[in-house]
Amino acid sequence: xxxxxxxxxxxxxxxxxxxxxxxxxxxxxxxxxxxxxxxxxxxxxxxxxxxxxxxxxxxxxxxxxxxxxxxxxxxxxxxxxxxxxxxxxxxxxxxxxxxxxxxxxxxxxxxxxxxxxxxxxxxxxxxxxxxxxxxxxxxxxxxxxxxxxxxxxxxxxxxxxxxxxxxxxxxxxxxxxxxxxxxxxxxxx
Numbered sequence: 400x401x402x403x404x405x406x407x408x409x410x411x412x413x414x415x416x417x418x419x420x421x422x423x424x425x426x427x428x429x430x431x432x433x434x435x436x437x438x439x440x441x442x443x444x445x446x447x448x449x450x451x452x453x454x455x456x457x458x459x460x461x462x463x464x465x466x467x468x469x470x471x472x473x474x475x476x477x478x479x480x481x482x483x484x485x486x487x488x489x490x491x492x493x494x495x496x497x498x499x500x501x502x503x504x505x506x507x508x509x510x511x512x513x514x515x516x517x518x519x520x521x522x523x524x525x526x527x528x529x530x531x532x533x534x535x536x537x538x539x540x541x542x543x544x545x546x547x548x549x550x551x552x553x554x555x556x557x558x559x560x561x562x563x564x565x566x567x568x569x570x571x572x573x574x575x576x577x578x579x580x581x582x583x584x585x586x587x588x
Contacts, residue, residue, distance in 0.1 A: 401469065401470050401474065402470060402473065402474065402477045404435065405465075405466055405469060405470060405474055405477045405478045405481060406477050406478070406480070406481040407481070408430040408431070408434075408435065408478075408481070409430075409462050409466075409477075409478045409479075409480075409481030409482040410481045410482075410484065410485050411426070411430065412426045412427055412430060412458070412462070412481075412482055413458075413481060413482045413483060413484060413485035413486045414485040414486075414489070416458060416486075416520075417513060417516070417517060417520075418513075418516075418517030418520055418521065419456075419458070419517075419521075420456050420457035420458035420459070420461070421457065421520075421521045421524050421525070422517055422520035422521050422524070423457075423458040423461070423482075424447060424457070424458075424461070424523075424524035424527070425520060425523045425524055425527065427443075427458070427461050427462070427465070428440075428443055428527065431443060431465050431469075437465065437468070437469045438465065438468060438469075440531065442468070444528065444531050446461060446464045446465060446468065447461060447528070449464060450463075450464055451572075452572065458482060459479055459482055459483060462475075462478040462479050462481070462482035463475045463478065463479045465478055466478030466479060529554075532547065532550040532554070533546055533547055533550055533551060534546065534547070535547060549579070549582045549583065549586060550579075552582075553575050553578055553579055553582070556575075556578070557571050557572075557574075557575050560574075
């Protein structure tokens with residue numbers, strides 16, 4: 400039964416995640432944290448971090464890691480297949496339709512209308528991660544005083560380094576991880 404739930408959940412995610420992996424993150428969170436209590440928000444954030452750092456698309460990596468966490472290797476295969484199958488069908492269908500009707504202004508209008516929705520979904524995923532990092536899992540909306548200053552400092556340092564010297568973001572992420580381990584070891588949060 401868990402395999403069917405994983406397949407159906409990730410088919411829905413694959414079907415409705417327009418705009419790439421980051422746009423799928425709120426949908427994955429809703430399915431695996433809110434709708435089905437398979438993971439806690441902290442576990443979900445950990446899986447997102449690992450999925451971001453491993454090679455490949457973040458949505459597929461997230462599906463694989465959630466599947467492993469929920470039902471082992473068979474769960475990973477089912478969740479990954481569920482995430483990929485609707486996307487493959489949609490892309491093949493849209494490629495055919497676009498190739499056939501690409502000159503129509505209505506098709507161009509539809510594509511222009513989808514852009515703001517994709518930006519909003521990506522912003523939602525980013526805001527969720529920032530709030531989780533700064534306020535933690537236990538922070539309630541009225542308890543905004545419990546700020547994690549180490550997270551804010553690491554975030555600000557990362558943005559500063561990226562803007563000033565424009566290095567490879569992977570180096571900045573690795574540096575932020577090392578800095579986080581060191582700072583949390585010293586200050587013990």
